[in-house]
Amino acid sequence: MTTLLIDGSSRPHSNSAAFGERLLVGIPHQTLHLADAHLNFERDTRETDQPQGDASDDYAQLFAQFQAADTIVLSTPVYWYNMSGQLKVFIDRWFDSFSHGVSFAGKRLCLLIVGADDPVHKAQPIIEQSVKLSCDWLKMTFMGTATAVADLPGDVAKLPVLPADAQKLRQILTLTTN
Template identity: 65%
Template sequence: MTTLFINGSSRTNGNTVAFGERLLAGIPHTTLHLIDQHLNFDLDQRGTGQPQRDTRDDYEALMAQFAAADDIVIGTPVYWYNMSGQLKTFMDRWFDSFTTGFDFAGKRVYLLVVGVDDPANKATDIISKAFAESCDWLKMTYMGAATAIADGPTDLQQQATLPAEALKVRQTLVTMTQSVSRETKS
């Protein structure tokens, strides 16, 4: 059983990372920062006879880690009412994997969204459209989302407790990781 945290923020030590690391405290996981990955935009090869893939970047290595994970926690700040550009590029590239037979089915996906001003409302399209619909189409299990309000670069680190919906997502994740661990030991 493995858990992967994908940080879609341009900061490797900002609020999105703090949100993910606090949510995952005590849960073994690997953290990947998309800003540290070289990801090209989607190279659409449909109709050319060429495979739908681009081997000039880090995407395939990143997807190898994605493949090894059972639970995937994805974090993003809200930028102009949407996810970060890095995360959007990463998700656009899922089409490459889909067309080459990557098995997304059964992955459990959790979403964390950080914003300054009413992120629960401003992230509606990220949550209900981009993630829920993508998970459904790719046969992944969308496990839920949590939002947090933060402005300064260390706001989430300084909050005494995580928001209630984040604690609910954490409990779901803990339950899933424990039940898989028990099944593996049997």
């Protein structure tokens, strides 16, 4: 089993990355920081004679890591009550791969959310719903979600214990990834 953590924050030493790293302690994994990548917006070329896709940025490299993983942990800060633009653009770009016949079927996806303004009630349902439906559409298995309340860098690292939903998700991953 190969596990990949995707940090959807725009800042270094993010709470999103810290949340993922704490979730995955003891579980071998690789980490990808979207803030370090150059990623262009999705361009829908279906009604043109252009091929679907954009080779001028880092998408192919990022997607190669995604493709190699069985279990993917998406971790996002809440931006305006939704996922970060960085993560949304990466997910939008999956359409390029899908259009070229790449199968997502069977991959296992987890979702971590970090926000400052009551994210459990104000953001988690929206983000979870869109990721769950995308999993269904692409025939990936949604493994679960966990949410942390945090704002300043270091807030998640300082939490004495992981939130209960993260502990539950960690248990599932520990049992199923080794």
